[in-house]
Amino acid sequence: MESYDIIIIGAGLSGINSAYRLQTELPGHTFVVLEARDCTGGTWAFWKYPGVRSDSSMGVFGFPWYPWPHDANMADAHLINAYLGDAAVSRGIDKKIRLRHRVSGMAWSSEEQRWTLTVDASASGGAETKKFDAKWVINCGGYYDYDKPLPAVIPGIEQFKGEVVHPQFWDDGIDYAGKRVVIIGSGATAITLLPALAETAASVTMLQRSPTFVFSLDGKDAVANFLRRWLPSSWAGSINWWKNMIVESLFLLFMSSCPNLGRKLVTSETRRRLPRDFDVDQHFNPRYNPLEQRLCLCPDGNFFKALHQPNCDIVTDTIDTVTETGILTSSGRTLDADMIVTATGLFLNLLSSIPVTVDGEAVDGTIGQRYCWNGGMLEGVPNTGVIAGYTTATWTPGADARVRMFIKVIRHMDSIGATSAMPFLDPEERKTLPKKPALTNSSTYIVHAKERLPLVADVGPWRNGSSWLADMWRVVFSSVTEGMRYTVPEGRAKGE
Numbered sequence: 001m002e003s004y005d006i007i008i009i010g011a012g013l014s015g016i017n018s019a020y021r022l023q024t025e026l027p028g029h030t031f032v033v034l035e036a037r038d039c040t041g042g043t044w045a046f047w048k049y050p051g052v053r054s055d056s057s058m059g060v061f062g063f064p065w066y067p068w069p070h071d072a073n074m075a076d077a078h079l080i081n082a083y084l085g086d087a088a089v090s091r092g093i094d095k096k097i098r099l100r101h102r103v104s105g106m107a108w109s110s111e112e113q114r115w116t117l118t119v120d121a122s123a124s125g126g127a128e129t130k131k132f133d134a135k136w137v138i139n140c141g142g143y144y145d146y147d148k149p150l151p152a153v154i155p156g157i158e159q160f161k162g163e164v165v166h167p168q169f170w171d172d173g174i175d176y177a178g179k180r181v182v183i184i185g186s187g188a189t190a191i192t193l194l195p196a197l198a199e200t201a202a203s204v205t206m207l208q209r210s211p212t213f214v215f216s217l218d219g220k221d222a223v224a225n226f227l228r229r230w231l232p233s234s235w236a237g238s239i240n241w242w243k244n245m246i247v248e249s250l251f252l253l254f255m256s257s258c259p260n261l262g263r264k265l266v267t268s269e270t271r272r273r274l275p276r277d278f279d280v281d282q283h284f285n286p287r288y289n290p291l292e293q294r295l296c297l298c299p300d301g302n303f304f305k306a307l308h309q310p311n312c313d314i315v316t317d318t319i320d321t322v323t324e325t326g327i328l329t330s331s332g333r334t335l336d337a338d339m340i341v342t343a344t345g346l347f348l349n350l351l352s353s354i355p356v357t358v359d360g361e362a363v364d365g366t367i368g369q370r371y372c373w374n375g376g377m378l379e380g381v382p383n384t385g386v387i388a389g390y391t392t393a394t395w396t397p398g399a400d401a402r403v404r405m406f407i408k409v410i411r412h413m414d415s416i417g418a419t420s421a422m423p424f425l426d427p428e429e430r431k432t433l434p435k436k437p438a439l440t441n442s443s444t445y446i447v448h449a450k451e452r453l454p455l456v457a458d459v460g461p462w463r464n465g466s467s468w469l470a471d472m473w474r475v476v477f478s479s480v481t482e483g484m485r486y487t488v489p490e491g492r493a494k495g496e
Helices: 013-025 077-090 188-197 222-230 233-257 259-273 302-306 395-416 427-432 468-477
Strands: 002-009 031-034 101-109 114-121 128-139 144-149 163-165 180-184 203-208 214-217 296-299 312-316 319-322 326-329 334-336 339-342 346-348 356-358 384-386 420-423 484-487
Touching: 002 013, 013 031, 013 077, 013 128, 013 395, 031 101, 128 395, 180 188, 180 326, 188 203, 188 296, 188 302, 214 259, 214 302, 222 233, 233 259, 233 468, 259 302, 296 302, 384 395, 395 420, 395 468, 395 484
Parallel strands: 002 031, 002 128, 101 356, 128 384, 163 339, 180 203, 180 339, 203 312, 214 296
Antiparallel strands: 101 114, 114 128, 144 346, 319 326, 326 334, 420 484
């Protein structure tokens, strides 16, 4: 059995960033990164659909400790994947990563005060089961299931004679050139797919049940390019990161505080970028306010530019049935198709489908009844960080705030000689707390995951913040003893 102080699960963006934070802020602790796939990069090595890219500014989506080096402000997946690999190598993190090490089980023992992980390893070419143990585990496997998307009921889809593709399983063998393509969905994936497919497809129609907000972002960051020209790269990167973080924070504050003005701003910009006769009120007037779902971004307005082309269209309607040759909508419109792309959402899964037990009792299946402690730990689960970023803002700052809070807990444990830290609620207090979903985002894939996501009360530490400024304030100034039970070697419990 291999023993470490800390095990990180996942070598994507959150895992690499967590490894950096551990290496710099807890230098006396040993750690390893276990990655199930045969490469690093997580999401950015996994998705293959045409045009796959970031939907945030890379100036803040990238790491503050490793500046984004390219001109592209919203980057293609292959550039992001290469950047993550370079970042890991630059800090020696790559030497801590074990590829083809899939965690198939996690078991906590209160008697031993440690986690035991069962790992299916094929790094040497053959299948092998290994055991690892650790004081702490940081789960950075992301928040969606790689093996299955969100199930979507599409009437009659089984009788379609053309090709049905889900973006999650796109591969290089899929040919859409010269074909009539219908994309079902209106989220970030659909917004990315439409202009990319339109380059060679005969026609591309985005069929959306309801509209979404779409906003254009400059394809290149002029400020970053100016800074890189005149300053050392580390200075330029740091200044640009703070500039982007402040701009995003202020923008999000404005959109959430003044939703009506925010709606007018986005709608006005949308109208300006579309053809004069385009029905903006029908196709770009969502039922929800900005930030109740993620604001979809497109570089240099490429999504709107595509809609100027004769081979692109949006239809806002519901599906009556799929036929052998296309889709019949509820309003009676027929959409002929050779290919249907079902961009219908992700299947959220907070613990990467890993069976987790605490003293023999299963955690998975009960997450929906557990409260979330400061966005990164689960009630009743000791010595475990669950790292996920923001869903309505840029991912990385949120993921970074979570791991820094977890490190603060570990430091406190070290200072008092504790062997475990477990978010804990007194049963009487628990009865008085409201039960709110950890994610208030009203996107379909998040609403469908309600039972698989923890609860929040938005009081004390029982919250899942969505504002980087507020989260970092808590990282610096909040107490790590409130709502937390610490166990010391003598067996005493130190809590609030």
